[in-house]
Amino acid sequence: MSELRQDPTTREWVILAPERAKRPQQGPKKKRGADIPAWDEKCPFCLGNEGRTPPEVLRLPLSKRTSKWSVRVVPNLYSALNPDGENNKGMSGDFFRHREGIGVHEVIIETPSHNTPMALMPYEHVEEVLAAYQQRYNALKANRQLKFITIFKNHGWSSGTSLIHPHSQLVATPVIATFYNRKFDVAHDYYVDVASCLYCDLLAEELERGERIVAETKHFAVFHPYASHVPYETWIIPKEHRASFGLSPPTHLAELAMVLRDSLLCLYRGLNNPDFNLMIDTSTTEDEKGPFYHWHIRILPRLSTVAGFEMGSGIHITTAMPEDTAARMKQIANSCAGGECISFKQEG
Amino acid sequence: MSELRQDPTTREWVILAPERAKRPQQGPKKKRGADIPAWDEKCPFCLGNEGRTPPEVLRLPLSKRTSKWSVRVVPNLYSALNPDGENNKGMSGDFFRHREGIGVHEVIIETPSHNTPMALMPYEHVEEVLAAYQQRYNALKANRQLKFITIFKNHGWSSGTSLIHPHSQLVATPVIATFYNRKFDVAHDYYVDVASCLYCDLLAEELERGERIVAETKHFAVFHPYASHVPYETWIIPKEHRASFGLSPPTHLAELAMVLRDSLLCLYRGLNNPDFNLMIDTSTTEDEKGPFYHWHIRILPRLSTVAGFEMGSGIHITTAMPEDTAARMKQIANSCAGGECISFKQEG
Numbered sequence: 007m008s009e010l011r012q013d014p015t016t017r018e019w020v021i022l023a024p025e026r027a028k029r030p031q032q033g034p035k036k037k038r039g040a041d042i043p044a045w046d047e048k049c050p051f052c053l054g055n056e057g058r059t060p061p062e063v064l065r066l067p068l069s070k071r072t073s074k075w076s077v078r079v080v081p082n083l084y085s086a087l088n089p090d091g092e093n094n095k096g097m098s099g100d101f102f103r104h105r106e107g108i109g110v111h112e113v114i115i116e117t118p119s120h121n122t123p124m125a126l127m128p129y130e131h132v133e134e135v136l137a138a139y140q141q142r143y144n145a146l147k148a149n150r151q152l153k154f155i156t157i158f159k160n161h162g163w164s165s166g167t168s169l170i171h172p173h174s175q176l177v178a179t180p181v182i183a184t185f186y187n188r189k190f191d192v193a194h195d196y197y198v199d200v201a202s203c204l205y206c207d208l209l210a211e212e213l214e215r216g217e218r219i220v221a222e223t224k225h226f227a228v229f230h231p232y233a234s235h236v237p238y239e240t241w242i243i244p245k246e247h248r249a250s251f252g253l254s255p256p257t258h259l260a261e262l263a264m265v266l267r268d269s270l271l272c273l274y275r276g277l278n279n280p281d282f283n284l285m286i287d288t289s290t291t292e293d294e295k296g297p298f299y300h301w302h303i304r305i306l307p308r309l310s311t312v313a314g315f316e317m318g319s320g321i322h323i324t325t326a327m328p329e330d331t332a333a334r335m336k337q338i339a340n341s342c343a344g345g346e347c348i349s350f351k352q353e354g
Numbered sequence: 355m356s357e358l359r360q361d362p363t364t365r366e367w368v369i370l371a372p373e374r375a376k377r378p379q380q381g382p383k384k385k386r387g388a389d390i391p392a393w394d395e396k397c398p399f400c401l402g403n404e405g406r407t408p409p410e411v412l413r414l415p416l417s418k419r420t421s422k423w424s425v426r427v428v429p430n431l432y433s434a435l436n437p438d439g440e441n442n443k444g445m446s447g448d449f450f451r452h453r454e455g456i457g458v459h460e461v462i463i464e465t466p467s468h469n470t471p472m473a474l475m476p477y478e479h480v481e482e483v484l485a486a487y488q489q490r491y492n493a494l495k496a497n498r499q500l501k502f503i504t505i506f507k508n509h510g511w512s513s514g515t516s517l518i519h520p521h522s523q524l525v526a527t528p529v530i531a532t533f534y535n536r537k538f539d540v541a542h543d544y545y546v547d548v549a550s551c552l553y554c555d556l557l558a559e560e561l562e563r564g565e566r567i568v569a570e571t572k573h574f575a576v577f578h579p580y581a582s583h584v585p586y587e588t589w590i591i592p593k594e595h596r597a598s599f600g601l602s603p604p605t606h607l608a609e610l611a612m613v614l615r616d617s618l619l620c621l622y623r624g625l626n627n628p629d630f631n632l633m634i635d636t637s638t639t640e641d642e643k644g645p646f647y648h649w650h651i652r653i654l655p656r657l658s659t660v661a662g663f664e665m666g667s668g669i670h671i672t673t674a675m676p677e678d679t680a681a682r683m684k685q686i687a688n689s690c691a692g693g694e695c696i697s698f699k700q701e702g
Contacts, residue, residue, distance in 0.1 A: 011580055023672070024678075166664075232450050233366070319504045319525070319633075321368065321529075325372055326375065
């Protein structure tokens with residue numbers, strides 16, 4: 007039974023989920039690339055082991071001619087949240103605020119293959135994964151108790167993952183995380199000030215300067231942000247203003263899949279398959295059509311440990327300049343063989 | 355040459371310090387306890403190797419009869435900040451905000467002994483370390499360009515430390531970290547609302563409930579917070595209202611050393627010498643006498659990796675209840691031999 011508690015000193019919500027301590031950990035053996043088998047009989051996400059996950063909430067078929075799947079979405083067996091709880095607000099004049107830990111925690115199993123990371127998937131397969139993300143996002147936002155839906159991916163042991171098999175996660179909560187509230191506040195203030203979207207202006211600024219742009223396609227741009235929190239932090243942002251990933255046109259997913267796969271492939275090549283976290287930063291479910299926020303993807307390579315100063319102060323110390331790392335990514339894309347990194351070689 | 359840059363989407367400041375990439379890394383060999391020698395000829399912090407650090411800014415002698423030292427403070431050779439820069443605000447109507455990376459980054463070498471972690475130091479030695487913290491804090495706050503001073507300690511490889519030898523760090527910056535700004539804002543709002551200090555009220559609440567209190571002495575309390583961010587998160591808070599660690603009475607340092615040492619010793623015993631981060635959360639240098647903030651120490655054991663969801667959303671998932679972990683710490687303290695954990699056996 008999990009519980010949401012608010013830190014009275016920061017107003018951050020914390021999920022207390024002692025059940026999560028029981029989840030299996032495959033790490034931290036440093037298995038990489040060729041060392042990992044294509045199929046592992048013990049892996050609950052591998053083909054043939056479908057019975058070892060809770061019943062799926064979404065299955066994308068491999069093709070119309072087969073019953074095999076390309077992507078499955080299942081409830082997380084070690085869920086941090088309980089989908090059936092009452093949304094008890096627990097605000098009864100108490101010094102401490104808590105709520106029952108209601109919410110949804112799902113796993114997107116990205117591929118039947120145990121050893122194919124997203125960086126090495128064909129574009130079409132990445133598109134399927136993105137379609138699964140979007141379908142689950144849009145299905146869950148119909149539940150008005152769920153105010154915020156985070157989709158993220160942990161790759162490699164130091165990213166905090168507990169299973170090798172390529173997967174992403176979705177967490178839908180009745181509260182909005184402090185970090186996102188802050189992003190929404192900053193964007194809203196900017197909108198009130200300047201009457202335009204902070205992210206549209208940021209993107210225009212980055213495109214004009216060019217020095218941190220890694221790639222530009224018709225509808226997307228890839229860049230290393232001005233104040234990168236870690237070396238090789240990578241943002242993928244749609245050029246059209248849109249607050250919510252849920253409302254991104256499905257016709258853009260193929261192009262998004264290309265820039266995402268190519269971003270991950272260049273990191274894979276340039277940094278030797280680094281551990282990373284990937285997050286889709288999107289609006290609240292109630293503000294999907296707002297003028298001030300603008301969804302985007304953040305990729306944070308985990309090349310070093312988040313240390314006391316960062317944890318304590320929130321000031322990150324980044325040991326590489328984004329102008330230099332963006333240039334390096336462009337070099338890597340240029341040295342790719344003919345058919346690879348197509349999106350990075352397009353003109354915007 | 356380092357640079358402070360503000361993330362336009364969160365207003366967080368990031369320190370870009372490519373020079374830091376050159377610092378030596380002893381990790382991640384998993385050396386522990388008895389495996390570590392008392393002296394390492396290659397260690398710049400060991401006795402006899404004083405010439406391998408920059409000249410010290412503070413030395414506490416071992417006793418009046420010897421030239422040997424107990425604690426040294428030196429500038430960080432791989433400083434993230436430059437003490438001599440101009441405090442150029444760089445706010446010239448540009449979309450992106452930056453400042454020169456001025457500031458101070460120091461290392462507190464806690465002991466001449468290569469293998470004596472703070473958990474195993476005598477109380478008197480921990481008091482010396484705390485005295486060094488406070489002396490440097492108070493010396494640096496005289497520089498009015500430095501608005502905020504963070505003192506922290508990383509223990510163990512997964513905490514982000516790069517050297518085994520027991521040490522802490524001090525970073526003084528011309529900007530205030532977003533995380534602390536948030537804490538100050540929340541405390542200030544509370545003060546405006548309720549006309550009392552949030553932390554004084556929090557402590558009264560915790561003492562009344564008792565279930566998360568680990569220890570109470572005359573001037574300090576140790577507890578596991580209601581909304582712990584990680585299992586065994588530990589706070590040490592002074593009972594008397596005081597915004598700044600810099601103004602904590604030197605006569606209280608001996609007692610603080612006892613509760614700090616005993617907190618670390620119980621974690622060392624109960625969790626087998628866990629990696630951890632320790633932070634002193636104090637007011638800005640300009641608000642040391644304010645009525646709304648209240649300094650305290652946070653200890654965050656690093657029992658698991660900060661994963662994508664936490665990094666992405668700021669919502670931490672904690673896999674143990676603070677009521678249970680506080681009870682466990684009390685058990686450990688009670689099973690300590692006679693002369694140990696004295697402070698945990700006192701009555702408040």
